[in-house]
Amino acid sequence: MSLTTTPPLADMATDTAADTGSQHIRDTLRDAIVERRLAPGTKLSESDVGELFNVSRTLVRAALQALSYEGLVSVEKNRGAFVAHPSIDEARQIFATRRLIEPGVVRAAAPHIGKAELAELRRMLAAERQLTEQRGHSARRAEIKASGDFHLALADLSRNAILRRFMDELIARSSLVIALYGQSTVSSCGHNEHDEIVNALERGDVDTAAKLMVHHIDHIEADLDLRVHKSTDLKAALEL
Amino acid sequence: MSLTTTPPLADMATDTAADTGSQHIRDTLRDAIVERRLAPGTKLSESDVGELFNVSRTLVRAALQALSYEGLVSVEKNRGAFVAHPSIDEARQIFATRRLIEPGVVRAAAPHIGKAELAELRRMLAAERQLTEQRGHSARRAEIKASGDFHLALADLSRNAILRRFMDELIARSSLVIALYGQSTVSSCGHNEHDEIVNALERGDVDTAAKLMVHHIDHIEADLDLRVHKSTDLKAALEL
DNA sequence: TTTCCTTAAATCGTACCCGATTTAAGGACG
DNA sequence: CGTCCTTAAATCGGGTACGATTTAAGGAAA
Missing domain, CATH: 1.20.120.530 (GntR ligand-binding domain-like)
Structure with a gap:
């Protein structure tokens, strides 16, 4: 997971954008998914992702929810989020x-x-x-x-x-x-x-x-x- | 605000849906916005909305974020969420x-x-x-x-x-x-x-x-x- | 050995809390 | 009397904590 090694990727230009923190997580995760570094079906545990980014689950949840809306991850109630696996x-x-x-x-x-x-x-x-x-x-x-x-x-x-x-x-x-x-x-x-x-x-x-x-x-x-x-x-x- | 008086509207059929709680808030708010019971520009304070639904700000935030993604509300960093006011x-x-x-x-x-x-x-x-x-x-x-x-x-x-x-x-x-x-x-x-x-x-x-x-x-x-x-x-x- | 049941670990859902930022109020000064 | 500054209230951003649900493990019975 080279995700951790993405420290100063610069969250610049967050001018009119959203809530700084989760934005970065969301973008990083999306890139990873789109570039296929994360295979479809992979579980995205809130705690795990949070640890990777050194943030609490709160921000991770926000990011995952956003990605869910984009159709890139599917969240299953009480089970967690997974990289989407389109039928x-x-x-x-x-x-x-x-x-x-x-x-x-x-x-x-x-x-x-x-x-x-x-x-x-x-x-x-x-x-x-x-x-x-x-x-x-x-x-x-x-x-x-x-x-x-x-x-x-x-x-x-x-x-x-x-x-x-x-x-x-x-x-x-x-x-x-x-x-x-x-x-x-x-x-x-x-x-x-x-x-x-x-x-x-x-x-x-x-x-x-x-x-x-x-x-x-x-x-x-x-x-x-x-x-x-x-x-x-x-x-x-x-x-x- | 008949929003409060929506107790057992039944959140049935939340089968494949999302996280129960915020879903209801999101839907109710969306209806209110689409049906123009909430005018564009109206502030949607997290605390206020939370009180109306008898839930914590956590759920409200999730709902507002979702609506923001749909373009129905605009969230401004550190200022709050407002019913969208399209240019x-x-x-x-x-x-x-x-x-x-x-x-x-x-x-x-x-x-x-x-x-x-x-x-x-x-x-x-x-x-x-x-x-x-x-x-x-x-x-x-x-x-x-x-x-x-x-x-x-x-x-x-x-x-x-x-x-x-x-x-x-x-x-x-x-x-x-x-x-x-x-x-x-x-x-x-x-x-x-x-x-x-x-x-x-x-x-x-x-x-x-x-x-x-x-x-x-x-x-x-x-x-x-x-x-x-x-x-x-x-x-x-x-x-x- | 296979199946079922019980129990423990992991993970999610949501409430609550505190520091940071914005906004509004009240006074002092020009 | 109007502007600017100081200070307090309100609100948001994000973290922590605890109950609920799911999943996996371990053992008893067939």
Whole structure:
């Protein structure tokens, strides 16, 4: 658990934000979950987490509740909190929602994309591609995050805070789903579909960009194994 | 405050739900906010609320944090929680997001609408219309809720829990926005646009239904006064 | 040895408490 | 008479404590 070794990660810029303390815990835990350092189903004991962060259960509870609302952890009454373990059905719903929302995100973002924004997107793509070529676990995790960050960058450009929050949740939960049901060793967001989307945006072809986004999401979902294991109860228990 | 007089409202069916206690507080507060019994900007003191529910501040804090995450209350560090007071900009974002999502909700719901579901929708519309014809504050509040419930019923029919949650938040916040910026005494969801949407759905014309939904949202937003008051700071202070 | 029951450990739910911060009040000074 | 400063009240942030619930362990009976 490298969580303990995260001392001065800087909680700067907590200007308009929330209650300082739990914020840090929440963010750290979320990163750990999204980057798959914490496997789905892992128990997040309030006392344990509190010890890791050197805080009381009070703050941990607040953080866990927030993460629960984001769908990243599931709290079971009198049993504790666990890293979420989305069902096949939830996985489908997540991607259905993304297919519904993300084309709109692209359309909403398009008008706000100028030279500077385009450059920033390109920079992200370059970093992403570089990670794809690297080997090793940490590179893989970084790639997952980078891939999601692209989608979130687009959401940012929509200048719509609510949309951005929705996307935040969808991307985070997608990461969990991919961790659970992803099969191909291929990068989560394959090929260079991101590039093509940016290309379309650059030449002002918003319709195509939106269409490409839908296809892109289709491809991500297609890379998953969402077949229902009939022996769910039995087999699932054995797998964990 | 009829809040106190809510003793055995039954917290039944807390099967898969959350932490019993704060859940009840959260729901009660949310209803009060959505139905405009609590005006935007109203301070929600932890001690006061706790006294009303006969619980400690601990539970109240949890409830307020949850509502904060839903955007219904805003908590300011070291100052307390207040019923959210969405800015003009937020209001626009909320409706922009609804325009983006709700047509998709209609499309997602359509395949699941059979005879029974249609009847249920019609039943809701009838109840809504009946409220429209009544006079008085309580009828007005009930109408607001009923109007939102229609949109939520559609979200339910999409059989997509995530989408449903997003809609939950959007509808709740819309209610706040209408409370703040609504001008016409006309019902929040005017005329019988809801009926037309259902009609389109009944004859299987999903495209039209989706289009009608967008127009419907446009109309709701058009009924608002979203002009920026240049004297925001001064005037807003006087209005409350 | 397997099953069931009893008992102990661990963990959660929630009340209570204290230090820190904000807000309001009251006076002194200009 | 209005501004600024000091001081007290109210309120929040976060920690600790205790009862309740769950889970695991150990032993008795079949």
